[in-house]
Amino acid sequence: MNIKIGDKIRFLNAVGGGIVRGFQGKDMVLVEDENGFDVPAFIRECVVVGEGTTQTRNKSIAPLPTPVAAEPKPEVKPEKIVETSEGELLNVFLAYLPVDPKEIQKTAYEAYFINDSNYFLFFNYMSRNNNSWTSRFNGVIEPNTQLFIEEFEKSDLNDLERLCVQFIAFKKDKPFKLKNAISVELRLDTVKFYKLHCFTDNDYFDEGAILVPVVRNDVAEREMLVSVADLEEAMMQKNREDHRKPQPIKKKKENPVLEVDLHINTLLDTTAGMSNSDMLQYQLDTFHNTLKQYAGQKGQKIVFIHGKGDGVLRKAIETELKTKYKSYYFQDASFREYGFGATMVTIR
Numbered sequence: 001m002n003i004k005i006g007d008k009i010r011f012l013n014a015v016g017g018g019i020v021r022g023f024q025g026k027d028m029v030l031v032e033d034e035n036g037f038d039v040p041a042f043i044r045e046c047v048v049v050g051e052g053t054t055q056t057r058n059k060s061i062a063p064l065p066t067p068v069a070a071e072p073k074p075e076v077k078p079e080k081i082v083e084t085s086e087g088e089l090l091n092v093f094l095a096y097l098p099v100d101p102k103e104i105q106k107t108a109y110e111a112y113f114i115n116d117s118n119y120f121l122f123f124n125y126m127s128r129n130n131n132s133w134t135s136r137f138n139g140v141i142e143p144n145t146q147l148f149i150e151e152f153e154k155s156d157l158n159d160l161e162r163l164c165v166q167f168i169a170f171k172k173d174k175p176f177k178l179k180n181a182i183s184v185e186l187r188l189d190t191v192k193f194y195k196l197h198c199f200t201d202n203d204y205f206d207e208g209a210i211l212v213p214v215v216r217n218d219v220a221e222r223e224m225l226v227s228v229a230d231l232e233e234a235m236m237q238k239n240r241e242d243h244r245k246p247q248p249i250k251k252k253k254e255n256p257v258l259e260v261d262l263h264i265n266t267l268l269d270t271t272a273g274m275s276n277s278d279m280l281q282y283q284l285d286t287f288h289n290t291l292k293q294y295a296g297q298k299g300q301k302i303v304f305i306h307g308k309g310d311g312v313l314r315k316a317i318e319t320e321l322k323t324k325y326k327s328y329y330f331q332d333a334s335f336r337e338y339g340f341g342a343t344m345v346t347i348r
Contacts, residue, residue: 003029005042008050009094011041019051079141081172087118090169090179094125094186094212095204096193099151104196108153113137114146114204114211119179121168127159143171147206157190162208165214184220186212197269216310257344259291261305262313283313284320291325291345299345307341317343 002007009031010017018031029046030038055185093114100107115121124138137149152160163186169179182296192210193200198334199208213221262283264271271279286327287304294300307314325345 003046003048006051006090007048007136009046010046010049012045017046018217020046058202081118083118087116087144087179089117089217090119090182090215091116092121092163092167092182092214093204094163094214095146096199096210096212097205097207098193098199101196101199101207105194106154106288109193110148110152111152112148113149114202115141115143116204117177118143118170119169119171121167121169123165124164126164128162128164129159129326133164138162139159146322149332154193157193161190162186162189163212169253179218182215183235183311185213185223186214188212192265198265200265200270202271209319221308257303258290258294258303259303259305260286262286263305263307273301278306280316288319291328293348294347299348301344302347303338303342303344305333305338308339309341314343320346 004279005020005022007020007031008017009020016033018033018039021032022030024030024040027043028040029043031041031046033039090327093116095114097110097112098104098107100108112124113125121141122139123141125136126133127136128134139147141147164184166181166183168181170176196208199210202209202211204211215221215294225304260268264279264283267282267286274282283306290302290304294302304317306317318330321328327348329346329348331344332340333344
């Protein structure tokens with residue numbers, strides 16, 4: 001049978017038919033049915049019922065749309081980093097704020113990382129559990145910014161007593177002065193989180209906050225040069241050696257050592273409206289009043305806790321002792337108990 005493309009055919013052994021649109025091998029044709037589908041069929045089962053032309057399918061083809069040039073997207077320029085003259089020194093803090101100050105006994109807290117410098121900081125904020133550390137937040141913070149790092153409940157405070165902050169400082173696309181990599185371990189006084197007056201006015205938030213210094217003026221608050229395990233072992237070894245030495249007889253002290261905490265947050269519920277000079281004078285007044293109260297008790301030992309800080313209060317106390325209390329003996333208090341943050345005075 002002579003079948004050509006374009007012929008109209010009917011199927012011998014099935015219902016239907018259509019237009020021949022092509023061939024598939026020697027024995028089969030492709031027939032376009034009424035729905036526009038190409039159906040394969042054997043040539044021997046097709047009957048030509050009308051001759052057609054070889055024109056292509058009569059389907060309307062929509063013209064291709066004229067390409068429209070896409071509007072160029074506006075270039076997003078990175079926000080310019082504003083630097084300050086004092087920002088060339090690293091000042092880094094942790095800050096803690098109560099979510100609801102009116103419910104201080106049960107409120108949750110927010111933690112922030114403060115980068116008061118002209119450097120980007122790639123940092124890791126960790127807490128210690130037994131002898132292992134857990135990263136609570138890590139990332140990059142831009143210069144002169146503060147970054148929210150987590151919200152936690154009161155039940156989480158025990159996990160925050162031992163903290164560690166590690167970071168590397170750098171600048172982007174410009175020369176900069178190299179800073180040492182920092183690793184600082186901190187002890188968080190979690191008792192302060194239950195006292196509203198411990199959340200004090202500060203330079204970074206409108207609300208009161210507990211600020212924990214990590215680095216001030218390029219100096220790490222406390223940088224661990226040896227592991228905690230090594231320190232503990234060294235202390236235990238020293239204790240064992242001390243027990244082997246002859247020990248002097250210690251008589252019972254008639255007057256227990258008196259502790260006076262001169263931290264302004266302990267002395268006052270609020271320092272609103274007070275300058276640094278006012279606060280220092282209030283601390284010195286407390287120092288003088290305490291010595292006056294125990295002036296007649298010779299041998300009385302008084303530990304004044306002034307903190308490490310910038311050393312302003314410590315120097316002021318030493319000046320007062322050297323000029324107004326020359327007969328009194330004074331020395332650094334126990335390093336194990338107070339670090340470098342206390343002075344012990346003996347009344348004479």
